[in-house]
Amino acid sequence: MTSFVAWFTSSIVYGTVIMYGALGETLTQKSGQLNLGVPGMVYLGAFAGFAGGFMYEKTAASTNEFLLVLIPLLCGFGGGALGGLLYSLMTVVLKANQNVTGLALTFLGVGIGTFGGIYVLADAGFLSFATARETAALFNMNINAYIEAGVFGEMFLSYGFMVYAAIILAIVMFIIMRRTRVGLNLRAVGESPATADAAGINVNRYKIVASTIGGGICGLGGMVYVIMYGHGGWTTTNSIEALGWLAVALVIFSTWKPLNAIWGSYLFAFLFWFSNYFPTVTGIVLPTYAPYLLQMLPYAVTTIMIVLFNFRKKKENQPPAALGLSYFREER
């Protein structure tokens, strides 16, 4: 039982990272921008969030709890948003190919994060491991630590506020997209930019703003990974990148719907941890090659979903019609 709870809680925290990435990318893609730079933006956010918290702890004479939370939040969001802004300027203003630009952003983000990490670590006296301890403690503060509600508490109340914030963000995004004029305009831009243009909507502005905010949300995911999951410790790690790709897959899996991303992200993380926890929970010993195969599960599930959706041909489950296409106003 305890190992199942551990499986469950790891999935929630890990899933939250994926959820931020997927929500950011959903917002981006709804404007017709196919940004494959999610891993890069997550990485940028992870690094910036960590560096912000770490440097503040290190330089401030006495730390303020409010700032300890706010600085990593802003830095994480800002790091990802910069990536998103760069991407949208390249694709919207310079009309660069969206796929190529996005992939380049992935490499760029990972590169900058790793490179910057060296300096932060060097500053910390070349420790192979630098930790933003106070920040991590605040982000991991949870209700269960005070009320001790047993297994239930451990499973549902033992997380820092960013876990719940992700769910709220998904709901807010749902409401914005479905119930507001901004959401309507945004979806129109992603579905048919020519129509939106003719209706007087500033297509480029919507694309740039959506990509930038979307990038920022992706960045929050990276910040959550380092501060919450990694307990504030920075190690340049590949798993951030892997999470970024899972987020891209989740956008497709959730059929571009924020509410689906909530359960989808937890499911993805659950499947991702399958090979770790399944043997201990059930007592079944897996062959040594199994973990490598099982880590494919989220992607396999996504592939099956795509095939199923294509069979059903429901228009609402299709990607935005103009996704990945640069918009040129017709001129004679």
Place this chain on the structure above:
Amino acid sequence: MAEAAVSFKNITKTFGEVVANRDVTFDVKKGEILALLGENGSGKTTLMNMLSGIYYPDHGSIEVNGEEVTIRSPKDAFALGIGMVHQHFKLVDVFTAVENTVLGLTRKQEKYSLKAAARRMKDICDKYGFEIEPKKKIYNMSVSEKQTLEIVKVLYRGAEILVLDEPTAVLTPQETEKLFNVMRNMREDGKSIIIITHKLNEVMEISDRVAVLRKGEYIGTVNTADTDEHELTDMMVGRKTDLNIRRTEPTGEKPLLEIRDLVVKNDEGAVAIDGMSFYIRGGEILGVAGISGCGQKELCEAIAGLRKVYKGEINHMGDSIIGLSPKAIIEKGIAMSFIPEDRLGMGLAPSLSVTDNMMLKDYKNATLTFKEGDAEHKAKKLPAFLWPFVDRNRARKKAEEIIEELDIVTPSTETPVRRLSGGNVQKVLVGREMQAGPNVIITAYPVRGLDINSSYTIYDILNAEKEKGTGIMYVGEDLDVLLALCDKIMVICHGKLMGVVHADKTTKEEIGLMMTGALDLGAVKTEKHFGIASDTNIDEEDLAAMRQRDAQTEEEEGE
């Protein structure tokens, strides 16, 4: 009543060297339906686009309600109460009708409430007699519903002046009747409506006055009640001009390509070619005249194997080519070159060089060549799987030949095609099609956008092919050219064959009337088998096969 809602004053608009509108001056009165009539390329849509803010005139001014206005964007036009319904609908497919209606409105204009918007839409619909479900998604709508929604959208924004660009082109007669009733209701309400159309019978039925444009120039405005279809056709097509295109006598060989009872659907699933029968003989040029968008594209695509034939038969020298792949059809010697409006859209890969484009249609002939001595190249053919490489040298030679022959201006054979000027691009395309040595050439708008000299080069090539015994179908725009170049002219109107006439025995007026659907030779001469050659290659067996196919299609449809 006589007050002008819109006045065009000396409007001139040019695109590069092409004059789209020259010195156009006329009024649209309040509470009237004005039909804007003209051939393709006469500048109707350009003029209306200036009213709706898509283009800006080079010279001249527009007055709305007696005041001079500057319209720089569709937003400006909306603010002046001008709304245009384009031929291509601007609607988001996955949105509902009401979502599309409020799209782009700002908070200043109204509070965001789909419920309130749906109610307002209902009011508009009730007032003018539209039928629309606000909650219906666009992808579930018929063409007619989409158009209705476009008009409602414009009215929702408070338009007093409506421009409808060929609204009936996509409608059935019943839907057209409905639309006209709505238009009359709007006129009663004091709105001014400008309707762009080619169909004379509709002009006569719905309009109060008719303004005619010809080749960008304003010809005049007449009261519908005081005129008739003949006068309007005269105004629209003008007098015949002599072009001095050399026309050789047709050699009168057996039919090469025969079309029988052909039915083809367009992308939207509507019938684009409606039961046409005709044939092309070797050594003759069959011209195809018709208002653009009347099924020319679908017809060409069906013959080339690019579009599914819904019903009927296409027969090439006795063999049915229905269901063959485009490649197999090319191998039979049927060449198709279609020059779309943007001129680069079909047939050439813009980023590839002239040489590469030559190879595109000829890749399968890869051969290994051995040099024997210095002079002769002797080609030894190896099967493609043994020798998978293309023969660039041969393609380059071909490219050089075509460049020489057609006087194509290009820095080299390796220049990407998109860097050439429009006329030269077309010559490359036409030249390549001729090079393959076809026996049937389907060519659509081959001189579109070309200057006089280049056009004549193309005519000469076609004539040379004709003398070789090739059967040519020439889809054209300019009636003068069709009359001068072609042996016979086939006129289509909305996918229906209106008749085939001999170019030297007909008049521009007759063709004009047929193009607009006012004259249907098929209906007049019912005794003769319309569009069927006396020495046809299609035998009973083919016809039986065709009937079987059609029956099968109908059966599938029924399911």
